[in-house]
Amino acid sequence: MNETEERALRAVSRVLTWATTAEHAWNPPPFHVDAMHPRAERLIAEGIEEAAAASRTSPLGVVIEGEGGAGKTHLLGWVRGAIAEAGGYFFLVDFSAGDDFWKRTAGAMVEDLGRPAGGPGAPIQAMVALRRLADLAGVRERVNAAVDLGKGLDRDDLDALVNGLLARDRGLLRCRDTIRALALYAAATGPALDVAFDHLMSTEEAEEGDRQACGMSKAVKAPHEIAVELSTVLALTGPSVIAVDQIDAILQHSRTSSAEPRGDMLDELASGLMALVHATRRTLCLVACLPSSWTMISKHAIGTVRDRFRKSLILTTIATPDIARTLVERRFAVAFSEAGWAPPSPCWPIATAAFDTAPGRTPRTLLRSISAHVETCLAKGEVRLLQRFDLSGSLARVDKEERQPDDADLARLDARFTELLAQAEVSGAFDPAHEDELAPALLAAGLRAWVKEQGDAGRLFSVDPLPGRRPALHARLRQALAPDSEEQRHWTFRVIGARHHAAALKRLADGMEASGLGQDRPDRCFVVLRNQDWSDGPATRARMAQLKEHGGQSLTVRAGDLRVFEALRLMMAERDPEFDAWLRSRRPAGGTELLTCVLGPTVLHSTAPPERAPQKARTPAPPHADAPAAQPQARQGRSPAPRGMSADAPRLTHPGGTDVPRAAASDRTDFPRAAASDRTDLPRAAASDRTDLPRAADPGGADLSRTATPSRTDLSRGTSSGGGDATVSVGRRLDTGADVELKLSTLTRHTAVFAGSGSGKTVFLRRLVEECALHGVSSIVLDSNNDLARLGDPWPVPPAAWGEGDAVRAARYFAETDVVIWTPGRSRGRPLSFQPLPDFAAVRDDPDELQSAIGLALEALAPRAAVSGATAKARKGKAVLREALEHFARAGGRGFPAFLAMLGALPFEASQIDRADVIAAELGQLLRAATITDPLFAGDGEPVDPAQLLTPAPGRRARVSVISFAGLDPDARPGFVNQLQMALFSWIKRHPARDRPLKGLYVMDEAQTLVSAASRTEALASTLTLASQARKYGLGLVFATQAPRGLHNQIAGNATTQFVGRLNSPTQITVVQELARARGGRAERVGRLEAGQFYAASDGVPEVLLRTPQCLSHHPADPLTEEEIIQRASR
Structure with missing residues (x-):
């Protein structure tokens, strides 16, 4: 690949956009292919012609159905151009922001009146309408002079406009306030514009008499009245198109537990669409939606709504190779022009024969396939022609080097x-x-x-x-x-x-x-x-x-x-x-x-x-x-x-x-x-939103101990084996300089760290892990951001921020600690895999623990067996799966292959449900399929053994196992963590801490992504189990997050010790300040803390503000790359 070809490919990559949005409707790219959806275009063109020829009535509406990526929103961009050529107006009603039909419709009409009529640089639609109305009213010179001179319209101008229009049509009498508001919206500024906007948005006037000064009544009209009156007034000057988009979003949002949208929502939507066609004038109503959405509306609504719309053929896939080639060539022509290059063929680097395999694909999937091929060529530095689209999904994934400018x-x-x-x-x-x-x-x-x-x-x-x-x-x-x-x-x-x-x-x-x-x-x-x-x-x-x-x-x-x-x-x-x-x-x-x-x-x-x-x-x-x-x-x-x-x-x-x-x-x-x-502080809470509470008195004598003088406690003199109740230093108080120390036993009651970007959270977590390792306590660390995998890297030069004795402690840490990097999801490095079932034999004699283990296994298997939903079939399948797990566990079964074999021939006594054997066999097939599609699920790689993760190599006192998520897709991480935690729970119960305060530490950074307050992830159940029971076995949990509001409340509630660093979001600040007040503190400066400053609080200990020490391992500004992580894992 030469430099010119590379430049051309990068230009091609820029035009391969497939997430069409409202921008494509108002500023469509020059990629439209007329033959792509001929029936839809014909019906729409006929509707525009009918609206343009009519004087009062509106044509039948048109429904544009298509799956995601079929081109619905792109088609609306063509519609906007077509109605503009016909001298009309275009309005796009987007229901993704809300579900009040008439309020959204009227609001969209008002907002779109302020958009350019014919693309960037053209006058806004409201101004076009005003000049046409002035011409009809016989006041063109007067209105044009007022507008062109920039002085705006006064009361006399508005009166002349309204009177001139009423002289032509007395039926406009009910619209006179809307005519005045439309004129002001087009030409006014300042308070007069606010008066117009408030009327058009069905809002009370801000000040008594504002509307009267403009000749308007103070009455507030409903949104549906505003929409109809705007249509009536605009119909005097030209046709309109009202395109209704994103109704799929509100139908999805309104789904009930029965998986069907609410009946009242369907009623409102159907009646609104019917009235839109019936009550508007010279207006073509378009509805762009998924086929399933229109089916629901048609089935639920009264017959008249179906009678008022014509359905185009469903926009599905590309019909012919010629259409696919034209679609690609038009995009590529723009890219090649930008690159200043003449390609060997208009569709380079796509072979002409490849388009024979394009029919049956949506435009979006076609563009995504091309994008994957282009990026592969760029990554490999070699241009190869794409020969087939039906094989593009199997393109090998390659590492892509992001090109940098010279x-x-x-x-x-x-x-x-x-x-x-x-x-x-x-x-x-x-x-x-x-x-x-x-x-x-x-x-x-x-x-x-x-x-x-x-x-x-x-x-x-x-x-x-x-x-x-x-x-x-x-x-x-x-x-x-x-x-x-x-x-x-x-x-x-x-x-x-x-x-x-x-x-x-x-x-x-x-x-x-x-x-x-x-x-x-x-x-x-x-x-x-x-x-x-x-x-x-x-x-x-x-x-x-x-x-x-x-x-x-x-x-x-x-x-x-x-x-x-x-x-x-x-x-x-x-x-x-x-x-x-x-x-x-x-x-x-x-x-x-x-x-x-x-x-x-x-x-x-x-x-x-x-x-x-x-x-x-x-x-x-x-x-x-x-x-x-x-x-x-x-x-x-x-x-x-x-x-x-x-x-x-x-x-x-x-x-x-x-x-x-x-x-x-x-x-x-x-x-x-x-x-x-x-500069202004960001964020800043309003004074009215802040509450000052009295600071609690210091009772002293709790697990967060503080020395009376600013001398440093030498932790190297702690118990060498980790026995006894040694302490780790977590920082120095800002007011006295005294050390703040945390007992190891307190860590078993769990710790939460709430801190945002730039707070020093990562440094704090690393130093905590390092201090525990110096006491012989091993850790498992989940690394979401590639910035914890350097726990085994010494500083090349001692940092200036180290305190007294830190150089000695760092030498001890690297001499005594075994740091191992694990790379699940990657064949290189040190891969991991999981056996899906816990060790039932270890808990078979304890009924409570057995039920807990069965519950964890059920939570892990249910999503993969497709029985985690709310349908009757899913509930029945989940019941059979649970009964099968109980039977397997009580019968002494071991291993996932044996469990799959049992599902294929479920014993009669294992379930009380009819046809349970048939259901179990299907579940077994689904789970077996999961082992094929997910390499981590009962797959190759080092089987996860918590003993191996937490046991140091000979001659070392502690092991730090850093599990890198670099090789895991984000959606796979909760499932991976769930399986890890199931194995850890089973192991820690068999190997509890007996003669030492802390058996091990489990650190979860970015915890809100794994145990979210907003959604139930696969990892939630096992995390809650660990949080409630791990302490009695000597396992300490550390949950760190920059979004405390997004963290499940039971996680924060189970954490005895909390550290709060700088946060930026007012919402998150409010959450942590409420948590602080519950402990007698205030965390009042949390939005203004410097990096490394944290509020700390624990059971019976009031809030203290401290500065945390620098970590003992190397911590540069940039995180590791995936390749660097794999290199460390291979050591």
Whole structure:
């Protein structure tokens, strides 16, 4: 592969996007293929022609059915262009944010009236309508003069417009307020725009008399009245299309325990669609949905709704090779033009014959197959033509080396960024008069840059197009939760600079409504950006409490962050060919405090293979503008990390979800920041939201002991065998300098560590493991982020942050500790596998323990046997599986093969359920299939033996077993952890600690991803069992998380000792402060702590603030690559 071919392939990769969103409807890419869905296009074109020719009536609606990836949303982009050519209006109603039919419909019409009529740069649809209405009313010159001169419309202008239209049609009398509101929405600014918006959004006027001044009544019209009246008024000037999208999302969300959507939801949706066709004028109503969604509506709804819609053929798959080739060639033509290269064939690197195997595939699966092939070519450095699409799913996964720009390109773009950053002017973003104009573009630029920074993982993320006038929201980021699913996660943003409490409260309420935020919507996050305190009034306090309760956030934002977004916006417009690669290298958007706080714990799913390979060395990044030329020594000896991303920052994760590789810290750039005067604490709770409680008195004498003087306790003089009740030092008090020590016996009552990015959490966990190892206590450490696998690496040079005696302790640690890295999911390194069943024989004589072991086995096997659902079939299957496990355990059965054999011939006495033998045989086949598809499930590799994980090699006192998750897909991790914990539970009961306070330590970092409060994972049951019973056997558990709100409450409740480091999210801060108050503390500075500072509390011990020591093993800024982990595991 030569340089030109590589550049062309990378350009091709950029046009292979398959997660179509609202952006594709409003700004469609030039890839449309007319013959892709001919019947749907014909029906839609006929409907537009009929609407254009009609005077009052609307044509029959059209239903566009198709599975995920069939092209429904892409087709809507073509529809928008077609209606614009016909001189009409386009409205896209997105039900992914909520389920109130008429409120969503009216709101979408109002917002879309503020969007360009014919693409970027064109006048907004409302302005087009106003000029046409003025022409009809005979006041064209008057209105055009007012608009063109920028003076806005006054009361006389509005009266003249309304009177002129009423003279043509007295039937418009009921619409006169809406006509005035539409005119003001198109041309007014400031308070007059607010008056128009409030009327159109069915809201009470903010101040008495506001509407009267514009000639409007104070009556509030219902959303369905607004929608109908807007349609009536717009019909005077042209046809309209109302496209209803994402109804699948609300049907999915409203499903009940019977797996069917609520009847009232179906009723509202069906009646709304029927009325939309019946009550609107000159309007074609389109519904884009999954076939199953329309089937439910048709079956449940009254017959008339079916009579008002025509169904196109279901959009399924590509019909002919020619269509597939045209679809690909049009995308590739854009890429080759961008690369400035003439390919040997228009579809290079796809063989022409390959398109013969394309029919039967959706456009999305075709593009994903091509993307996989292109990435494989790039990774191998060799171009091979793809010969068949029906074999592309078996392409070998290869390590993908993320391309980096040349040093010269990096330096050039660094300089350009620095230049634009210095010139950026963003002060208007918090001016209430201009925030709706400036904030959306800034936030959208920051979010789009953040998506590009994620590389392949960003393909499932999208940013909504810029909103219309007076938007309820300023930006929305979406994540498709699966490649072929219509389900999404949303993050929405709204800047609120209004100083008057009523105006601020109104914008807050509008934003919460538009975001879809709700107690039953954990997949929606609404972020309010406000740099001044909220009102202390009861209405605002109630609304803020609701915001927090539903998982929203109110944050302040630095002007420096907005300058970064503005600089990125301008660089995007310049379309430098190296810009995307520069973003992935420097990550300026992800380094802002705002996006670190909001998206730092975000789940990323990467669906486009192959995986990322180790990073190459980079050109040094430019320093902060306000930083000295020479970097000061970082605390605890770590290299300075980029702003917003500490050296021990966790990888991007989310409760119940997955993660994705992230560039090493050394690859991210710390860019010039705003001056100190521009900075604002992020986040900052409003004064009304803070509660000061009296500090509890210090009773003393508990397990967290403190020396009376600031002298250091020499732990090397502890009991050499780990017997007795020795102590480990966890830090020094900030007020007195005294050591804070923790008894080993206290660790058996479990520990929770709540700390966010940049807090020093990773350093703290490593030092705790190291101190325990010095006392002969072995540990099992789950490494989610590749930053704990260096526990066996000594420092190349003693760090400055080491305390007295740490050099000696480090030498002892490496001489006496056996650190072993395990790599489940990888054939190289030190792989692991599991036998799915615990050792029943070990607990057969204890009825309670036997039932617990059977329950754990059932939890592990049920998902793989497809009996974890709520259907009657699943419940019956789960009952048979449990009876089979009980029979097997009591009969002394051993091993999973023997259990599968028993399922194939289930004894009659094993179950009370009819046809249990048939059900058991099917369960056995499903479980056998699981062993084939999941190599960890009863597969090859070192069988997991907790004794091996916790027993040191001869001549060593302790073993630290680090289990790296680098080789495990995120979805496989909970199942792996569940099996590990089942084995550990069974072993620890047979080998309890007898003459020592602590048998072993089990450390779970990023615990919220494995034992989430939001969803039930495979690991939950076994974790709760360990948390409730492991202490009596001498096993200590340590749960660490940066999202305490996402951690299951029984985990935090079972932890006697808690450490709280710096957190960034107001929601998480509130959670830990509530936990602190329950223990008599306050954790009042938790949002302002420095790295390495922690609040510590234990049973009967009040809160103390301490600084933790530097770890004994090497801890540089960047985590290990997967290859480096495998090398360590192979030692």
